[in-house]
Amino acid sequence: MFEKVMLGSDIIHNSHPWSLAYGGHQFGYWAGQLGDGRAISLAQVEYQGNLMELQLKGAGKTPYSRFADGYAVLRSSIREYLAAEHMHALGVPTSRSLALVETNKHVQRETMEKGAIVCRLAPSWIRLGNFELFYARDDKENLKLLADYCIEQFYPGQDYFGLVEQVVLRTADMIARWQVVGFCHGVMNTDNFSILGITIDYGPYQFLDTYDPTYVCNHSDETGRYAFNTQPKMALWNLSRFASALVPLLGEDEATTERIVTLLHQFVPRLQNEYHRLMGYKFGLKECDHVKFEQIIQPFLILLDKAQLDYHLTMRSLTDNVQISEWKRLSQLNAKEWTQVEPELLKWMESYKNEPKDKTLMEQHNPRFVLRNHLVQQVIEEAEKGNYQPLEDYFQVLTKPFDSHPKHAQTYGAPVPKAALGLKCSCSS
DSSP, X not given: OHHHHHHTSSOOTTOOOBOXXXXXXXXXXXXXXXXXXXXXEEEEEEETTEEEEEEEESBOOOTTOTTSOOBEXXXXXXXXXXXXXXXXXXXXXXXXXXXXXXXXXXXXXXXXXXXXXXXXEESOOOBHHHHHHHHHTTOXXXXXXXXXXXXXXXXXXXXXXXXXXXXXXXXXXXXXXXXXXXXXXXXOOGGGBBTXXXXXXXXXXXXXXXXXXXXXXXXXXXXXXXXXXXXXXXXXXXXXXXXXXXXXXXXXXXXXXXXXXHHHTTHHHHHHHHHHHHHHHHXXXXXXXXXXXXXXXXXXXXXXXXXXXXXXXXXXXXXXXXXXXXXXXXXXXXXXXXXXXXXXXXXXHHHHTTSOOOHHHHHHHSOSOOOOHHHHHHHHHHHHTTOOHHHHHHHHHHTSTTSOOTTTHHHHHSOOOGGGTTOOBOSOX
């Protein structure tokens, strides 16, 4: 029964599966009605005392598939399956993965590929774009029903202004954690943003290899709109679209507009405080205000970029007291270039070593392993041959990224080969 439900060939008894219509701004432009083109929600289930919505991605056509087939390929399904559970293990608010099932279908994309279905979970799959669609249709009745439902289910006791405020704050917390763990989403359209401030829709995402704040992980993003360092700004842009969609419920007078702006202005300080706090933990600092961040952490991030160092392995090396001379193997600079930047790193270290540090905090916030595109690609290639053991191995590592995993340390914890740096994906899935 379980396998049939996961394959979409049977339904849970007395359930009524559904898909949602929503709109969205895609790369800054209103795209009109979109919707769950290949996602089908099966039911709400209780999980650890909370309701979770079971959803199949890739099980076939829905009323919103338009000209698409409603299927998903094994390649993209593996990427989502791994990413959601890895992000959860890193402490980032996210949807979850329950199951990954290979189907007997072959799906036409650029080439014929194996089909698959991911069963994923979230408290809700309602997006900012759901509100935008009703606003665009001038459908105040359903806009109110949707807002009232979200308040009742997820933000009890709030009014419509409180709904905006809570979504702003939760999204700020989520984005702060993206920036801390070096996560690039790739497609931050309003239809890919949850009303709950959780990460959803893992497409052409990537975790930073070499630290580059301007990095763009989606090779379809030709303008760099969703570069790593623009993610906070783009999230705020999305939130402003959400607030605008609620104007029919909030009011359109000048005082209301000012109040909305005030709510949106909470985003930046909330994000900065959370980002500074969590980055401080990576450096072993129990407290990290703006001044401490500018004194210790920001100069180091600038040097990481200048030295073209691996973000995650370098941060972990601080925890393990690795000497700066050993960082050379983590850098993409040649020997001459390294000799120019090494003195600056040594000078920074002299300042940093005098800071009181909590080693436990560092160990808890600097993972030994992080999801790498080239390793996921290797897992995918083996799975396409019918060998799922590498997927299982990598899943075990990624869901416990702070453990040592001696059996897999060299395979999954080594520096990224130069030829594999910046391996990007597209939206094709």
